[in-house]
Amino acid sequence: MISIEKNQEIKTAISAIMQSMFDQRNYLADILEYLEKPLTPGMEKKVETILKKYGMPGESLALDERVLTENPYFKNIRLDKIETPTVKYSKDIIPKRTLMNTDFNRQLGKYLFHYHPVGYFNIDLEMPSLKEGNITWMSPAPSEIISMGDGVEKGTGKCLTMGLGIGLLPYLWLLKDEVESVTVIEHNKDVIDLFNKVILPQFNTSKSLEIIHGDAFEYFTDEFLNRFDYAYIDFWESNEDGLVDYIRLMEKKVTLPHIDFWIEESILSLAKQIVALYLITLYQGRSITEFIASLDEDNRRLARKANKFFKKRTEVISTEEELLYLIHDRKLLRELLSVPVSM
Ligand SMILES: C[S@@+](CC[C@H](N)C(=O)[O-])C[C@H]1O[C@@H](n2cnc3c(N)ncnc32)[C@H](O)[C@@H]1O
Structure with missing residues (x-):
């Protein structure tokens, strides 16, 4: 099991982490x-x-x-x-x-x-x-345009996206010289029919746009994703439903470098809170079982993944940098979320 040294640096870091979680909660309440x-x-x-x-x-x-x-x-x-x-x-x-x-x-x-x-x-x-x-699946609002900016920019060659919405990302990709073709997986036939009727006729492109009627989870495999140069996964509404879908995707253990996930940083911010609370419980020597039991169902599942993941590690954490690495590192978090736990 991973262990966290009781020294002044760690003590200060833990108070700062806890303070930042309080500040975030207060900020949200103030701005709402x-x-x-x-x-x-x-x-x-x-x-x-x-x-x-x-x-x-x-x-x-x-x-x-x-x-x-x-x-x-x-x-x-x-x-x-x-x-x-x-x-x-x-x-x-x-x-x-x-x-x-x-x-x-x-x-x-x-x-x-x-x-x-x-x-x-x-x-x-x-x-x-x-x-x-x-559910508002999609609109060309600033939050959507800005949060998708990276995905638009990285699109090149044969592009894949999961989640059609209003076709904002496909449209912006098709306008790029570097993009050769776009494939979309969409599970709602009505979304596809509406798009084909109203939006597609307005796309002024000679490039190939293929829409596959199917479930994103079924197509999220190494074999399928490897047919593309770049893939952008976007079939959730916000970070909360996104975290549930993202965890299901991580459990498929696909670790290809050319795939990005819409609002991943925002989705992971929710998982980081549970990972941090788990590590603080460990540091304080309090009962992990009681900590896990105190959470709601979704967070309990997350904490159980953290427990299984950190139990297998043997390092001793003695600096703030090492502690923050466990909370923030994207590759580590993806691996932690991929750990299977029974429901
Ligand atoms: C946020 S919108 C996608 C927006 C899109 N990127 C755009 O640029 O307009 C999410 C879309 O994913 C679809 N969707 C939800 N769950 C899905 C699943 N499991 N498989 C495939 N599509 C799904 C929804 O019907 C919706 O059209």
Whole structure:
């Protein structure tokens, strides 16, 4: 079993990790009151004070409209209101000065404080989206465009994505000279039919776009993924359902270098909290069994994976750097999440 030395450096690091988790919880509670509401000048001042209090980057909350207006998808593709038995395209007006998340969780500092960047536009925005019941699968909103930026940039040769949505990523890939073809796996036939009817005719491309009706988990194999030069997996709505799907994918133990996962940093921020709490419990010499039992079902599964993973390791952790490596290293976390545990 891994062990954590009781020295001053580790003691200080553990208090800093715990403080960063409290700060994150307090930040979320503070900012929630203002999100998705048009800001009055007074509210804007309060939001700025909150951002300053937690050491957030960025000077102004007012966003540059060009993030949207110069995005080729937002500019060129129209989604008319239309419904199928399971999904629909709809259009919402986002009033000017509405405070919104502009990206998913990002780490700030070296511990466990993660935050959503926020901002507003000075114009009313007509925002189309793909909805299935209460789930908004996709819209060309700043948070989607910004969080997908890396995946767009890395697309080259034969590209694969899992999750069609409104075809934002396929469209941006097809515009790139380096991209030869795009393949998409989508499990909802209505999403595919709607896309073929409304969106595809607006794609002005001679390159191959193949949409396969199927389940992402079935296609997530070495053999299939190796047919492509780059793959971007994006079939979840946010980090919470994303973590559940991401763990299922990790359990398949595919470790290819050319695959990325949408909002992976944000998804892992949830797993890191449990890994950190597990290591703190170990350091404090408290009962791991009681710690695991105190968690809800999803987190219990995560903690059991951490327990099985760290039980097999034998190193002694004696510095902050070594401790933070166990919490933050992406390769290590992917391996930890791939550990099988019974339900
Ligand atoms: C967030 S959207 C994808 C957005 C897309 N990247 C885009 O650029 O528009 C997620 C999509 O994944 C699909 N989906 C959900 N679970 C799936 C699964 N198990 N297999 C395949 N597709 C799935 C949903 O129907 C939805 O169309």
